[in-house]
Amino acid sequence: MRGLIRRLRALPLRSRLALLVAAAVAAAVAAVAASCWFVTREQLEHQMDETLRSSKVDDDYLAALFTYCKGGTTREPPRLPVPVQLVDAQGTVCAAPDATELPATEADTKVAQRQQDYALHTEKDEDGTEMRVFTRRLEVGPGPGLGTGNLAVSIARPMKEITDPLSTLAWVLFLVAGIGAVGAGAAGLWIARTGLRPVDDLAHAFEHVARTEDLGVRLPAEGDDEIARLSRSFNSMTSSLATSRDRQSQLIADAGHELRTPLTSLRTNIELLARSDDTGRAIPPDDRKALMSSVKAQMTELAALIGDLQELSRPDAAQPGPLQVVALHDITRTALQRARLRGPELTITDELAPWYVRAEPAALERAIVNVLDNAVKFSPAGGAIEVALNRGELTVRDHGPGIPAEDLPHVFERFWRSPSARQLPGSGLGLSIVARTVQQAGGDIALRPAEGGGTTATIRLPGAPQPPPSGSSRMPGDPSGS
Known part of the structure; x- marks a missing residue:
């Protein structure tokens, strides 16, 4: 059985479907044919039994047969179309000389003994022919040639009246079932080929993509059946893969472009x-100092760019690091200290209300530092930056040149930098990292023009003004609890 299953699994899917359809149809046809044969047999046997029950034997014949059996005459009774014989209470059988005697059964004797009304059974005669026998009481009384005693009369019909039509029917049903099974197999093969043609197209499409890496292949997806859903899933998958590959290529191209500038400058210096x-011509001390400062700044910029690229190398859908309950106001205060060191000539004010969130501490601090760095970078000398935290909404407002309305939709794209910022240090990756970190913490970030000039960055993070109970990482109102 296992070997048969292995051989079936080795066949192509359409062949297996055709075989299964043929087997199912053959089983159904066989069941119907068998049911038809058994029902027909029951009906024929019932009709024969009813015919035997309703058979009448002429009294003159019975009188002649009785007299013949008693030895009262040597004249044979007339011939009847069906075998008729007498059975007495002792089980003795008497039939006409030209008729074949059938053995009397116990049931026949009981009928003659008046212990039961009739008997129906199948017996074989001396030639081995099966006969259906019906035995009923024979009331013997005054009559022509009839004496007294308990007798029964048995009337028989050959079973070939049933078996011959049943044999013919069996051959007809077998032939019909065979034709049906063959036809079902052919129909199943045609249906399998037609039904699996879209699957073949899908397989060819996969093979084509694997062979050529052509992600522009699209399959027709008409209807709402499983094949259409599979085609739509394939189209969606190839579209996503193409988009991912384009983004990867764009990331590599943008990274190469951004790396080229500091590397070129560093190489020149x-x-x-x-x-x-090599020439022994010393560079003036002031120029050499400026040159070394430029090399140091370029190396710092290059290290920052590589770090940003490493951060962005994680997939967008990747799970963040372990989330912890952290004090957003403390992290913001630490980031403000770093911002004041980078912009000592700026006036940075803060108003931070307590707020606790669930986030990755290092990533969240880096995100807030990036937002503050942008504010420091674009603020004019002697300018001011206002930072406020109120019920989970952190706002950073600068008084710089602001962001044009047409540039706002692109500020969170990787490597995007506005034309006015291309001369300033930076990789164009900071806000992209900030957006992903905030989204992973369940929040959102937005930039908008501020009244009176400048830009306001707003970060909203879910949390609570009070820390959770000791030993618990569940924030108040947070159903996740981890």
Whole structure:
């Protein structure tokens, strides 16, 4: 059985479907044919039994047969179309000389003994022919040639009247079932080929994509059946893969472009220093100091860019690090200290109300530092930055040139930088990292023009003004509890 299953699994799917359809139809046809044969047999046997029950034997014949059996005459009774014989209470059988005697059964004897009204059974005669026998009481009384005693009369009909039509019917049903099974197999193969043609197209599409890496392949997806759903899923998958590949290519191209600038500048400065050492012509101390400061700044920028690229190398859907309950106001205060060091000439004010959130502490601090760095970078000398935290809404407002309305939809895209910021240090990745970190913490971020000039960055994070109970990481009103 297991070997048969293995061989079936080795067949193509359409062949298996055709075989299954043929087997199912053959089983159904066989069940119907068998039911038809058994019902027909029951009906024929019932009709024969009813015919035997209703059979009448002429009294003159019975009188002649009785007299013949008693030895009163040597004249044979007339021939009847069906075998008729007499059975007495002792089970003795008497039939006409030209008729075949059938053995009397116990049931026949009981009928003759008046213990039961009739008997129906099947017996074989001397030639081995099956006969259906009906035995009933024979009331013997005054009559022509009839004496007294308990007798029964048995009337028989050959079973071939049933078996011959049943044999013919069996062959007809077998032939019909065979034709039906073959036809079902052919129909199943045709249906399998037609029904699986979309699956073949899908398989060819997958093979084409695997062979050529062509993600522009699209399959027709008409209707609402499983094949259409599978085609739509394939189209959606290839579209997503194409988009992902395009984004990857764009990321590599943008990263290469951003890396080229500091590397080129760094290479130029190092070549100047190397040429000075090779030629023995010393660079003036002030110029050398400025050159070294430029090299240090470029290396710092390059390290920051590589760090940002490493941060963005994680998939957008990747799970963040372990989430902890952290004090957003404390993290913001720490980020403000770093911002004041980077913009000592700026006036940075803060108004921070307590607020606790569930987030990855390091990633959240880096995100807030990036927002404050942008505010410091675009603020004019002697300008002011206002930072406020109220019920989970952190706002950072600067008084810089602001962001044009046409640039606002692009500020969170990777490597995007406004034309006015291209001369300033930065990689164009900071706000993209901020947006992902805030979204992973369940919040959102938005930039909008501020009244009177400048830009306001708003970060909203779910949380509570009070920390959770000791030993619990569940925030008040947070159903996740972890």
